Amino acid sequence: MRVRALQVVSIVALVAAWEAAARLGWVDAAFVPAPSAVVHALGTIGDRALGGLGDTLAKTAIAYAIAVVLGVSLGIVVGSVRVLRDVLNPFVIAAYGIPKILILPWIILLTGFGTTPAILYGTLHATFPIMLLVIGGVRDVDRTLITVARAYGASTWQLYWKVILPAVVPSMLAGMRLGIVFCLLGVLVVEMFAGVRGMGAVMGALANGFKAPELFAATALVSAASIAIVLSLDWLNDRLSHWRDQ
Amino acid sequence: MTVAAIRLALVLALVLAWEGAARFSNPLLSAPPSVVLPALVRVLTLDSYPELPRHLLVTAREIAIAYAMAVLAGLAIGFALGLYRTLGRAYGPILAALYAVPAVVWYPSLMLFFGLDSSSKIAFGFLLGFFPITLAVLAGIRQVSPQLVTVARAFGATPLTTFVKVMVPAMMFTLVGGLRTGLALTVIGVIVGEILGSRQGIGSLINHAYGLLRTADYVALVLVTLVLIVASDALASLVEHRAQRWSE
Amino acid sequence: MAGALIVVDRVSKRYTTRSGVVEALRDVSLGVSEGEFCTIIGPSGCGKSTLLAMIGGLATPDDGHISVDGAAVDGPDPTRVATVFQDPGLFPWRTALENVEFGLELQGTPRAERRRIASDLLGPLGLRPFAAKYPRELSGGMRQRVAIARALALDTKIVLMDEPFGALDEQTRVLMGEWLLEIWRRTRKTVIFVTHSLQEAVSLSTRVAVMTARPGRVKLVLDLPMDYPRAIESPEIVALRAKLWGEIREESLRAIAEST
Numbered sequence: 001m002r003v004r005a006l007q008v009v010s011i012v013a014l015v016a017a018w019e020a021a022a023r024l025g026w027v028d029a030a031f032v033p034a035p036s037a038v039v040h041a042l043g044t045i046g047d048r049a050l051g052g053l054g055d056t057l058a059k060t061a062i063a064y065a066i067a068v069v070l071g072v073s074l075g076i077v078v079g080s081v082r083v084l085r086d087v088l089n090p091f092v093i094a095a096y097g098i099p100k101i102l103i104l105p106w107i108i109l110l111t112g113f114g115t116t117p118a119i120l121y122g123t124l125h126a127t128f129p130i131m132l133l134v135i136g137g138v139r140d141v142d143r144t145l146i147t148v149a150r151a152y153g154a155s156t157w158q159l160y161w162k163v164i165l166p167a168v169v170p171s172m173l174a175g176m177r178l179g180i181v182f183c184l185l186g187v188l189v190v191e192m193f194a195g196v197r198g199m200g201a202v203m204g205a206l207a208n209g210f211k212a213p214e215l216f217a218a219t220a221l222v223s224a225a226s227i228a229i230v231l232s233l234d235w236l237n238d239r240l241s242h243w244r245d246q
Numbered sequence: 247m248t249v250a251a252i253r254l255a256l257v258l259a260l261v262l263a264w265e266g267a268a269r270f271s272n273p274l275l276s277a278p279p280s281v282v283l284p285a286l287v288r289v290l291t292l293d294s295y296p297e298l299p300r301h302l303l304v305t306a307r308e309i310a311i312a313y314a315m316a317v318l319a320g321l322a323i324g325f326a327l328g329l330y331r332t333l334g335r336a337y338g339p340i341l342a343a344l345y346a347v348p349a350v351v352w353y354p355s356l357m358l359f360f361g362l363d364s365s366s367k368i369a370f371g372f373l374l375g376f377f378p379i380t381l382a383v384l385a386g387i388r389q390v391s392p393q394l395v396t397v398a399r400a401f402g403a404t405p406l407t408t409f410v411k412v413m414v415p416a417m418m419f420t421l422v423g424g425l426r427t428g429l430a431l432t433v434i435g436v437i438v439g440e441i442l443g444s445r446q447g448i449g450s451l452i453n454h455a456y457g458l459l460r461t462a463d464y465v466a467l468v469l470v471t472l473v474l475i476v477a478s479d480a481l482a483s484l485v486e487h488r489a490q491r492w493s494e
Numbered sequence: 495m496a497g498a499l500i501v502v503d504r505v506s507k508r509y510t511t512r513s514g515v516v517e518a519l520r521d522v523s524l525g526v527s528e529g530e531f532c533t534i535i536g537p538s539g540c541g542k543s544t545l546l547a548m549i550g551g552l553a554t555p556d557d558g559h560i561s562v563d564g565a566a567v568d569g570p571d572p573t574r575v576a577t578v579f580q581d582p583g584l585f586p587w588r589t590a591l592e593n594v595e596f597g598l599e600l601q602g603t604p605r606a607e608r609r610r611i612a613s614d615l616l617g618p619l620g621l622r623p624f625a626a627k628y629p630r631e632l633s634g635g636m637r638q639r640v641a642i643a644r645a646l647a648l649d650t651k652i653v654l655m656d657e658p659f660g661a662l663d664e665q666t667r668v669l670m671g672e673w674l675l676e677i678w679r680r681t682r683k684t685v686i687f688v689t690h691s692l693q694e695a696v697s698l699s700t701r702v703a704v705m706t707a708r709p710g711r712v713k714l715v716l717d718l719p720m721d722y723p724r725a726i727e728s729p730e731i732v733a734l735r736a737k738l739w740g741e742i743r744e745e746s747l748r749a750i751a752e753s754t
Contacts (some may be wrong), residue, residue: 006336031359086249087256098475099434101441102468105456109275144583151550151579152597152648153572162600166587185348192350192442200350207354219355223347230346243587243628 033213038220041213045206049218052202053225056187059115059198063122064183071127071179072172075134080164085135092135096128101189108194118190118198125186130175137171138164170244173237180233184226277462285462286469294463295451302474305436305447308364312371313432320376320428324383338384345377349435353442367439367447375432382424386417422489426482433475498525499684500549500652505558506709507544517709518544521558524703524712528651531678531685533695535742536705536713537749542688545710546656549686550577562652572597576645580657582637584629590640591616591625597648608647615643619673635666639673646677655687659694667691671698675722692742696735697724704741707749713741 015035021027022034029037042049078084078092104121111117141164149163191200199222206215261279268278277285288294295301327334327341353370360366390413398408414421440449448471455464502524509516518541526532534542547553548560551570560567563574570577576597584593591612598608616622619639629637638658645653659667671694678685678698689695695702696718704713716738724731 003332003335006332007340010336083249083252087252090253091256094476097430097479098472099437101434101438102452102471104441105452105464106276106461109456109459109461142583144579144581145585147552148577148579148583148596149600151552151570151572151577152600152644153570154600158600162596163585166585169587181346181348185350188348188350189438189442192354203351203354207358210358212355212358215354215358219351222351223344226347226351227343243630 030210031212033216037213038216042217045214045217049202049221052199053221055197056191056199059118060122060184060187063119063187064126064180067123067126067130067179067183068176071130071175072134075131076138079135079138085139089135092128092132096132100124104193113194113196118187121190122183122186126179126183129178129182133171133175134168137168141167170241173240177230177233180229274459274461277465281462282465286466289466289470301446301448301451308367308436309371309433312368312436313375313429315372316375316379316428316432320379321383324380328384328387341380349374357443362443362445367436370439371432371435374435375428378431379424379428382420386420389420390416419490422486426486429482430479433478499528499563500526501561503558505555505560507556520709520711522710522712526684526686528684529682530700531687531698532701532703533687533689533699534703534705535689535695536710537707537742537746539708539749540705541708541710542705543656546654546686546688550575550654572648574650575652575654576648576650578641578645578655578658580660582641584637584640586629589626589628590621593640594643594647596644611647615646619643634662635670652684655685657688679722692735692738695738696731697726707745707752
């Protein structure tokens, strides 16, 4: 209760201070618009922003679906074959860690300006974290469970379907949670860099046009969408992993 | 031993495949290794880009400032939220929610506010590095076994001694891990910022080469950047292993 | 030994580790007849678990051979042998009931039937109220009972138990032993039971095989024809326990000396 009060009070205080600072001219309203101006801007850019957001989310959904399928299947294959895992793991870590922005120009050269580079780049961002976590999950499956399954006569197919796959679910979901944020990031970056449509392009245009209130409103909209998506994944995670501790 | 050999073979195969594929496609779109190599030599001898050192210094400076700020802010806020439970419970979830937003959504606002120069890159690098450091501090504090704290108190340690001699060493493992991730993300933030729009720094050179369709130069510059990134991460990992040596 | 249900015939097993070849078992022979409760006891590292794994088809002997019910063992056969491990190895994402169903599920038993079999097993084990609980919600003793129920659900002639109570506290161990004895007397399964505990050996077994320190060999086999339930303070049991301890003490001292 006290915690909730503290949260509410600090957010209200922050917004009020910000509003006052903008109105009293302590900050330049051209760069840091007052919250009231942002709310107003939300109304004026409504259709354009929602259209852009829808476009972005559609590309993200496609890229994410591809990344989940690729990441999970490759992760299980690489994770269960010792040689593949030993050889490839550093490459997967590298592919996950290096700034993929470096190859974005090349992707644009190859695929042009449009939907394809956004989907490709989003997939590229989301596949490796999912794959990496699934590889770790398969590697860390409790050996005893595998011994039990063998002793009880599990076929290879049963071993994967009834033991390894369920055991990997928590790592898979953790990877998918990381992956969705990276995926959305990838799509937005392409739209900002070379987009003609989508929220990233809208935001880039607003920034270049010095339309601060509209830009803030658009930023708030994407952020809210992203938080909503992650929270629903968390909810799914809780539903699917109720057998785990805590 | 054999694993290393297979890895090497894999890399060689990839380079050969790249050579094969690139030779038969549009030279504007892709450069084979045999073309990139001379371009790389010209880049390294400062033949094609005499200003390269200056641009690298600009990028390095942006990274250094952004990382220093991220470490300071991350440690301060992490410890404040971790050690004062009410603060942690009130602001922790807000922080976690903000972390669920892909950081690049803040970039246009930063660019609008700070302009096209270094400060917008520093701000973006800071933003990316700050979260993992803060979250590592929080996770580290949660991981300190209450048993260790009880032992320290039973031996008469003051809160400050307990913090310095028990909490900090016990959370060191997680903490340095977070510091390393923070560095990697700061580097990414600065480079993303530069590529999305800048006049100076290695990212601007890469953009320039790509804009003029000088594909071989573009690939060479990317390789140079990758080597520097890998080197900085290797250095961080060295520090990390030293700090973590007590645990297996 | 010829008419035994389980025949272990001059079996040897070696492991290659980083520090060289370790001889786990040398020339082990053992016969277990139908309906017996045979305990294998010996110092740490004497290869008793390895022997059990080979009988269960989870490992293969380097020399010698093993047959169960007249057929040579090659790989696990859950229609004849069910195994209980020291780590219960329950699937954390399955409820107690679903864990008990596991073996039947693998064999393709229809859902309704395997559910009925599993439920019937949970009752006498005092697990009925916990059927829908996940392993993390169960105590150590309850987890091991679920693991035993999972083995019994296969309704095999033979049950192998590898230190099933090794991780439990003393009181729980004694109660689990009494409870296991009751099941065994009711079902008359053939049990091979690996343990460290003299108490378990003397109160449960019809026969005890004592193994030597590494490389493990069968040092002696004792018949225990006494009736159940056995009073642990009876002179007969106390004497037997002392005799077993004498044999094992010597081997344990050797095992300790070799490991340092």
